Amino acid sequence: xxxxxxxxxxxxxxxxxQESKNGNLGIRLSLVSLxxxxxxxxxIPVFLICFASASAQPIVIGSKKFTESYVLAEIAKRAxxxxxxxxxxxxxxxxTIILWxxxxxxxxxxxxxxxxxxxxxxxxxxxSSSLAEIRDSLAKxxxxxxxxxGFNNTYALVMRRSETQRLGVRTISDLRRYPELKxxxxxxxxxxxxxxxxxxxxxxxxxxxxxxxDHALGYSALANGSIDVKxxxxxxxxxxxxxxxxxxxxxxxxxxxxxxxxFRLSMPADAIAALRRLEGTLNEKRMIRLNAEAxxxxxxxxxADLYFERGVGSRNTVGESFPKKLVRWTLRHLxxxxxxxxxxxxxxxxxxxxxxxxxxxxxxxxxxASIVQTIPSLAMLALLVPIPFFxxxxxxxxxxxxxxxxxxxxxxxxxxxxxxPRAMRESAIALGLSPIARLWEIYLPIASRSILSxxxxxxxINIGTAxxxxxxxxxxxxxxxxxxxxxxxxxxxLEGAIPAALLALLVQWIFDLLDRVLIPKGLRL
Amino acid sequence: MxxxxxxxxxxxxxxxxxxxxxxTLSIDRGQTTILIGPSGCGKSTLLRLIIRLIExxxxxxxxxxxxxxxxxxxxxxxxxxxxxxEGGLFPHLTxxxxxxxxxxxVGKSREEMHKRLLELCELTRFSNNLLPRYPVELSGGQxxxxxxxxxxxxxPELLLLDEPLGALDPLVRASLQNDLKEIFARLxxxxxxxxxxxxEAIYFGDQIVLMNEGGIVQKGPVTDxxxxxxxxxxxxxxxAQRGLASL
Numbered sequence: 001x002x003x004x005x006x007x008x009x010x011x012x013x014x015x016x017x018q019e020s021k022n023g024n025l026g027i028r029l030s031l032v033s034l035x036x037x038x039x040x041x042x043x044i045p046v047f048l049i050c051f052a053s054a055s056a057q058p059i060v061i062g063s064k065k066f067t068e069s070y071v072l073a074e075i076a077k078r079a080x081x082x083x084x085x086x087x088x089x090x091x092x093x094x095x096t097i098i099l100w101x102x103x104x105x106x107x108x109x110x111x112x113x114x115x116x117x118x119x120x121x122x123x124x125x126x127x128s129s130s131l132a133e134i135r136d137s138l139a140k141x142x143x144x145x146x147x148x149x150g151f152n153n154t155y156a157l158v159m160r161r162s163e164t165q166r167l168g169v170r171t172i173s174d175l176r177r178y179p180e181l182k183x184x185x186x187x188x189x190x191x192x193x194x195x196x197x198x199x200x201x202x203x204x205x206x207x208x209x210x211x212x213x214d215h216a217l218g219y220s221a222l223a224n225g226s227i228d229v230k231x232x233x234x235x236x237x238x239x240x241x242x243x244x245x246x247x248x249x250x251x252x253x254x255x256x257x258x259x260x261x262x263f264r265l266s267m268p269a270d271a272i273a274a275l276r277r278l279e280g281t282l283n284e285k286r287m288i289r290l291n292a293e294a295x296x297x298x299x300x301x302x303x304a305d306l307y308f309e310r311g312v313g314s315r316n317t318v319g320e321s322f323p324k325k326l327v328r329w330t331l332r333h334l335x336x337x338x339x340x341x342x343x344x345x346x347x348x349x350x351x352x353x354x355x356x357x358x359x360x361x362x363x364x365x366x367x368x369a370s371i372v373q374t375i376p377s378l379a380m381l382a383l384l385v386p387i388p389f390f391x392x393x394x395x396x397x398x399x400x401x402x403x404x405x406x407x408x409x410x411x412x413x414x415x416x417x418x419x420x421p422r423a424m425r426e427s428a429i430a431l432g433l434s435p436i437a438r439l440w441e442i443y444l445p446i447a448s449r450s451i452l453s454x455x456x457x458x459x460x461i462n463i464g465t466a467x468x469x470x471x472x473x474x475x476x477x478x479x480x481x482x483x484x485x486x487x488x489x490x491x492x493x494l495e496g497a498i499p500a501a502l503l504a505l506l507v508q509w510i511f512d513l514l515d516r517v518l519i520p521k522g523l524r525l
Numbered sequence: 526m527x528x529x530x531x532x533x534x535x536x537x538x539x540x541x542x543x544x545x546x547x548x549t550l551s552i553d554r555g556q557t558t559i560l561i562g563p564s565g566c567g568k569s570t571l572l573r574l575i576i577r578l579i580e581x582x583x584x585x586x587x588x589x590x591x592x593x594x595x596x597x598x599x600x601x602x603x604x605x606x607x608x609x610x611e612g613g614l615f616p617h618l619t620x621x622x623x624x625x626x627x628x629x630x631v632g633k634s635r636e637e638m639h640k641r642l643l644e645l646c647e648l649t650r651f652s653n654n655l656l657p658r659y660p661v662e663l664s665g666g667q668x669x670x671x672x673x674x675x676x677x678x679x680x681p682e683l684l685l686l687d688e689p690l691g692a693l694d695p696l697v698r699a700s701l702q703n704d705l706k707e708i709f710a711r712l713x714x715x716x717x718x719x720x721x722x723x724x725e726a727i728y729f730g731d732q733i734v735l736m737n738e739g740g741i742v743q744k745g746p747v748t749d750x751x752x753x754x755x756x757x758x759x760x761x762x763x764x765a766q767r768g769l770a771s772l
Binding site (some may be wrong): 010423424426427428429430431432434437441442445446448520521522523525 | 559599600601603609610616617618619626627659660662675
């Protein structure tokens with residue numbers, strides 16, 4: 001499986017938004033008052049952010065986006081908590097490179113990793129690096145490594161048991177005889193230095209029908225026969241649950257993947273000591289059991305409970321209630337979408353005003369906003385994460401959402417202003433109004449419908465796109481969607497997806513109401 | 526005669542053609558000067574050059590003895606009223622707000638504005654009751670009356686009218702013509718009035734300026750144009766319109 005899985009291709013949720021052009025009666029307000037109103041509206045999330053970040057500096061444990069990583073991080077969290085150290089777990093932040101950069105950048109203090117991955121992906125060394133060599137290399141980055149937690153979680157190729165029996169396949173070499181088998185691999189495994197390409201070369205595998213698929217979705221695809229072979233990791237509880245067989249690595253291609261924790265050497269000594277107490281306390285069997293428990297109970301903390309042998313009955317000590325979680329996700333979601341929308345407005349409206357004058361600068365602004373819009377959201381996050389100021393943080397999510405929110409606002413502001421009839425434009429000039437008064441009292445109010453509809457488009461897109469913030473551990477309603485995807489559990493996915501959809505509808509509705517208040521009455525008759 | 530506006534060798538070219546050849550003209554105080562001519566003859570261009578909606582390529586324009594520059598243009602615009610065919614009223618403002626917009630800007634007192642507004646309603650025969658309406662709620666004739674009130678609000682020394690009655694139906698147009706003429710007389714208003722309709726020109730004009738192909742062909746009282754045409758085009762233009770009128 002994936003030590004790290006890149007979440008598959010996520011398309012930004014583009015809600016098809018249509019502006020309603022209904023003439024409604026309402027109270028006329030000049031546009032001058034439009035802006036203060038928006039400020040108030042958008043400031044609510046800002047206040048929330050201030051509240052949220054007011055706590056002391058806890059140790060932050062990161063995890064990759066798959067069950068075992070979540071469970072190990074929960075175990076570490078528990079170990080540190082028990083040692084009296086304040087700690088926070090940022091769940092499912094993404095793949096190896098994101099976690100590694102977050103660790104180096106100090107956005108997280110520790111995360112579970114595997115020796116093979118460190119050698120292959122982080123240090124890019126050769127297969128045979130010893131643990132001591134790895135440790136020395138890591139120290140140069142200010143990063144320390146625990147001893148093995150006690151199990152080797154290597155890659156494996158898995159198939160349906162029935163299929164292996166039918167074809168008589170036992171080892172990876174046996175696959176040579178069946179070139180027609182369909183292979184579905186995680187995107188990371190496709191790209192890794194110890195992944196598909198070298199594996200295929202080593203074994204001279206003939207399969208050409210290879211697709212990239214999200215890890216959890218891959219199990220469904222395997223079960224329903226859409227694919228026949230996929231990558232997995234040897235402690236994956238799903239192998240047993242889905243009645244799959246791991247093919248023997250008869251040419252010993254896969255390196256060792258001892259589970260360890262990476263941590264910042266600058267972390268307090270008592271925290272390091274607490275982490276080291278976990279060394280050698282797990283074995284493969286026990287890890288499979290913990291993974292299975294996490295997936296069965298749909299609760300990672302519960303698997304950590306099991307590790308600490310607090311028993312199965314401790315469920316209520318573990319979870320927040322669903323309504324509480326929903327409130328937390330929703331508030332965070334609104335924070336992300338609201339704050340980024342505010343930024344999009346503050347930057348987008350002036351840019352739209354400049355762009356409305358046309359010329360090279362106007363073209364450049366609209367071109368830039370359009371290009372930003374075409375960057376896939378995952379790529380956008382990947383581009384922003386390495387920048388020091390951003391890293392793995394809420395800031396990154398807000399920056400990405402801000403950039404996506406820009407185009408509709410810039411474009412609608414520009415076109416709204418350009419569409420003002422010449423007679424009105426010239427009347428404003430001929431009256432002797434100053435350029436600022438013309439813009440503020442005449443042009444912007446006349447363009448207000450178009451500008452507002454741009455803001456509405458951005459708001460609804462932002463609500464949809466903000467679900468992706470969970471990919472970099474920024475929370476929101478994407479959190480249950482991601483873990484549901486990971487657990488292959490539709491109910492959990494819907495716990496995030498339904499509120500997100502309702503939120504988008506609500507926002508649309510609120511903006512329809514705002515239209516009546518903010519668009520001057522004379523334009524609505 | 527002292528000219529309120531003096532144009533000296535003013536010209537304007539658009540990409541391919543001259544919109545106005547170098548032109549010299551003086552607009553006299555207290556008179557209604559009519560700019561008339563076929564479409565594209567440069568009469569609107571001349572008007573738009575005075576209020577500086579377009580920049581002249583050459584020549585100079587003086588207002589009340591002062592050359593118009595980018596530095597003083599906004600101050601001068603406030604001494605000029607401007608009325609166009611479709612009114613150019615701002616759709617997001619009521620009739621009242623349209624009329625009072627500039628008075629607010631120059632900081633007139635509330636009482637002063639109110640008094641002037643009532644005066645103007647009376648002058649332009651516009652009903653007080655309609656003041657809270659938005660432009661879309663008014664008829665074409667009512668909109669032109671509001672537009673005229675807006676232009677007259679600050680008691681401008683010069684009124685520029687660019688085919689102000691062009692889009693109105695004949696009955697409304699006739700009644701507004703009467704009212705306008707009366708207003709000009711009462712206020713002794715200096716006005717520059719663009720039209721392509723000779724009957725309207727004769728009705729209003731103390732001084733008629735006939736233009737063709739970007740230049741002035743002849744100017745003077747209508748009798749001059751009729752009896753002493755300087756150019757065959759003058760007779761042609763006058764006869765064509767007279768022919769239509771006698772049908």
